[in-house]
Amino acid sequence: MSMFKKGRIAAGVVAVGAIVALAGCASGDPTAPETGSAGASGDGIVVGSFAFPESEILGEIYAQALTAQGFDVSTKFNIGPRQQTIPALQDGSINLIPEYNGNLLAYYDTEFAERTTEDVDAALVDAVAADDLVVYASAEAEDKDAYVVTSEFASANNLTSIGDLAAVQPFSLGANPQFAELGYGIPGLASVYGVSDVTFVPYEDYGGPDTVKALTDDTVQVADIYTTSPDLKAKDLVVLEDPENLIAAQNVIPLLSSKIASDELQKALDAVSAELTTDDLIDLRNRVEGDEKASASTAAKDWLTEKGLI
Template sequence: MSIFKKGRIAVGVIAVGAVVALAGCSQGDPTAPDTGSGGGSGDAIVVGSFAFPESEILGQIYAQELKAKGFDVSTKFNIGPRQQTIPALQDGSINLIPEYNGNLLAYYKTDFTERTTKDVDAALGDAVAKDKLTVYKSAPAEDKDAYVVTSDFAKKNDLKAIGDLSKVQPFSLGANPQFATLGYGIPGLASTYKVSQVTFVPYEDFGGPDTVKALTDNTVQVADIYTTSPDLKAKDLVVLDDPENLIAAQNIVPLLSKKIASDKLEKTLDAISAKLTTDDLIDLRNRVEGDEKASAETAAKDWLKKAGL
């Protein structure tokens, strides 16, 4: 996984990390007030994104489908963390952005206890309403932390869920340094799944190539790797099930200003969410971040066509 994941973590308040500005970011201040045709009312939509490839891909999917449905659309991608995107939504610099429901809820409610998609979504509407924002239906697609093992290790030890790790104690676990103290990290592993004989090995790349290499060469037997990492397929890795919902839902959800809300917009974005899966995000990221180096625009266009949108 690329360095972009470090920026991905930084957009939430559950984890800590510096936001990484990536190559290809737009020049100038992307959160400055918009003076173009996209900042008005009615069907005019300004789609924003966080400063990492997956978010830009999702922004392109929203923008292209909305244009196809007759909306007046412009884009302002690669903005930064929520400390920038939320004010941009409030002042009209942008009025729609692809979000992650769990991290968005945590931004508004740091002590939230909701974990499932249903519960997180139910709490999210009231949380964002204070900023005159709203959300539509979330997608099945999730990009979140996961306890991951190699396929060989899973087969050898009959590992399917996180709790099964009790059968292979003691073991080493590789993850970002904050994972040692996060509620869904080492402490949660012990309290929720009673797995405590763990040697923690910190890696600074947030599930990136160093973490993946440590897992595949057996330096560690378990690693925290995100569920949309192309390495999951490329390296034949296994995401362990989380039946107790130790890790909160992180479904893709459109966040928008109430000023632009409409039945037509809701129907269009709901149709996208209904089609978007985690496997889709893996494939889209692989096209953009992998050897192909496809543009986010091209990857989004091809996905929309394949999805029948």
């Protein structure tokens, strides 16, 4: 098994799968379209999403952008992990979903060696074709693990990249328990960047409030926090650069059934990808998950309007 195997996927499958199991008990068929009449036998586009807020926001962006271009669009959000979304794409329950290129490639090849956006995107073309699926251009926006420090710690120690941590050893690092064994975690930190004098402190919330608090109160000096976390801006945290691509690309990318693929659809989705940045995702998540509690639909509409896409 490759040292770079994606542990976040396995954990996410368990957590999201539990959510879907509960939802299924209450709402019946989890792959029936929520709005509109497009489905497996229709000519419309059914946009799906995973069962977490960021994915729903992205699904709304795709759906509203395509509707503005004259496509017949309906939505089916909060489906679950790839073990459910890929079959849904194949049977026509949905036919388009916002994906993440690195984790999607890992679904097809747990031993994948590609690290950069370009290499991962290129490998995906053949990987998804096996399921009669297609990917279009990925966005600059990424939601992936990152080595994060406070701005004070970065400034005091002249830290800009992961390799700079070698100069501040020993230090404590907080992350999910699996991080101690993942290829892009503690083992990769040592083998790729030569940083090995690290005290690992496990937290169960995957870059959530407990991990952030441990970082900001100096219980740990480095933490694994995802790159679209609203706390990065709210707490003035610094994402350390990864010039050696220890952590594989996780760019947002549209995944769709080849049955609906067309030049017009590609043009419309490429236009969205060309505008979407990681900072945008942070701001969108903050609006939906923060104090404002905006709906995913409202946040998506405002972003699309700002970018001149609707």
